[in-house]
Amino acid sequence: MQHETPTLPGLPLQKAFLPPEATLVAVGTGAGRWTDGAAGRACLAPSSAAPGLDAWCGPIGPRHIDWLILDGCGDALAMLDGAADLLRLRRIDFLQFEESESGGQLAALYARLQAHGYSLFRFADRNLEFRATPPEDGRGGLHMAVAPRHWNRLFARSQGMFRYKDLFPRHGVAPRGIIHVGAHEGEEYANYRDSGATRVLFIEADPATFATLQAKFAGNGDVVCLNAAVSDRAGRARFSRMSSRQSSSLLEPTGHLTVYPHITVDEVIEVETRSLPDLLASHGLAPGDFNVLAIDAQGSERRILTGCGDLLAGFDAVVTEVSYAELYEGSGLAADVDDILFAHGFDRVAETSPYHHSWGDALYVRRPG
Template sequence: MTQTLPVVEVASDGVEFGAAWWKTMLCSALPADSGPRGLIYAGAHVGEHVPLFSAGGFTPILAIEPNPVAFAQLRQVAPRFEGVQCVNVAVGDRDGTTPYFAVSDVPTLNSTLEPDRDYWLKVAGPELVDRHPVQRSEVPAARLDTLLAGKAEAYNTLYINTQGSELKVLQGAREILPHIEAIFTEVNFVRRYDGCATFDEVDAYLKAAGFGLIYLWRYQDGRYTHGEAIYSRAAAQAFKEYA
C-alpha cells in the first residue's frame, strides 16, 4: 500500500513557507511520538536548503558536498545556523577517492557518475552537449557509515541529492540506516548517468531495509525522467500491521 502526499511548490525565497513544507513532508514520515532531530544532507551543493531545514527544526545538520567551489559557498552559509557541520567529500559506497564529473556551467548535473552521453544527446542535442563539456577530477570519498561512526544516534533523517548515485549512498550507510526514520531522495526513472540506479532499484533496496514509500513525484520537465521520493520506517510498519 502506498500513500501519496500532496505536492506543494516551494518558493525559492520563502524560508517560512519552505520550512513548513519540509517540516510537514519529512515529519509526516517520522514516528508519531518523535520529531525532527539530526539531518544528513548528502549533496548539499551551496546549502540552498540549510535555512529551511534549520527553520523546520532539524539539528544538527551534517552538510556534505564534494565540489570545492560549491563547498566554499556552503561554508559561508553554515555559520549563520546552529549545529551545521560541513564536510568536503563525496558520499558513496567506499572510502578513499572517487571520480567526479563537473558539467560546465550546469552545476546541478555534477556527479560522481559520468553523464550518459547517449541520453543527453537524445534529450538536449549535440550542440548543447558540446557547449557544456564534462570535466573529470578526483575527489575525496567516504561512506556515511564512516562519517557518522559513533554519532548515528543523533540523526533520524536522511536527505540525498547526489545525481544518480543515490543507491551507492545507501549502500555505504548500512550501519546508520537502523537509526534513520525518514529519507528524502531524488530518483531517476531512466539512467541519465553511467551506472545510475533507477527508482525501482532504490525502492527495492529501501523496502528491504524496512522503509515504506509515502510520497513520489516526477518532475514535470516534459520528459518525466527524474523526481523525488520520501520513505518512512514508521509507515512501513503501519502498512505491515494494516495488511
C-alpha cells in the same frame, strides 16, 4: 485516393505529457496497433499468456511503466488485480482506458485507482476534465489515471520540491538532525529549519562548491559542513563537474545530456570516496544526532545507500532523489532504491517530479513496529 490513418485514442495526451524516450505498455486484443510504430514511440505488449502485469514486469518487462494502455483487455478490474503491486507502489505513471473497458464497473475502477493516490480525468470532445467521481452522463470517452508525482508539474504548475514543514508531520516524522549528502550550496537549509530540525550536516563532493557552502554557514553552530564524496566504499573516482554545478556527479552523464542539452561537462576531476558510516566516524560525529537522511547526489543514491549498511537502522526517514530513466551511467532507477530501503524496513510514502518526468524526489519512512 489516400485515406488518413485514424489517430490512436489518447495519443495527443501522450505527446503532451511524455518525453519521446518514454515507453508505452499496451494490454489487450488491441495492443498490436500500438506496437506498429503508429504511436511514434516504443511500445511493449505482454503475451496474452502472461499471468499478470506484476509477474510480467518482474523477470521480463520494465519495473516501471510510463504509460499503460488498456485496449480490449476484456476485464479491466481483473487486469488491475494482476497489477496490484505496480499500483500500490505507483510504478505506473499514466493509465488510459476507454469507458467501454470498464464492463459497467467504472465506479469500481475509479475507486481502485484512487485508493492508490491516482487522480482521474476524462478526455472527451477534445477536453481533459478532472473527475473526483466517475461521470454518469453516458458520453463515454477516454479515461486517464495519473500518478501523484506528476500533479504539480502537469496540473498545478508548481515547480517546487517537497516542503518538509508540511510533509514530515503528515507521515509522523519529527526531525532532530538531518544529514544531507550532495548539499551543493545548502539551499535546503531554510526548508530543514522550518521543519523543526535543530542540526544539519551538509556534505558536498566538489571542492569549489564546498568553499561557497562553508563560507555561507561559517559561524552557524547548528550546521556542520564536510567536503567529501560519499559512495559505497573508500577509494578514488572521477567526478564530472557540470556547467550547472547542481548536476555534477560521480557518474558519467548519459540521459542527462539529452534531457538537459544546455548542461554540459566542464571538466572531470578526481576525488576521494568514502562510505557515510566511515565519514561520520572519522569526524567524531554521533549517528544518533541525526534521524533523517537526505540524498541529492545525481545518480549515486543507490551506492550511497548500499554503503550505509546498518547505519540505515538509525534513520526514521530517508528523502532521496530518484530516477525513472538512466540519466547517469550505472545510476540505477527508483525501483532499485526501493529494493534497498524496503529491505531495511522503510516504506515509500510520497513522490514528486515537478520539473521532469525522468526524475524526482521520494520520501521513505520507517515502517511501524
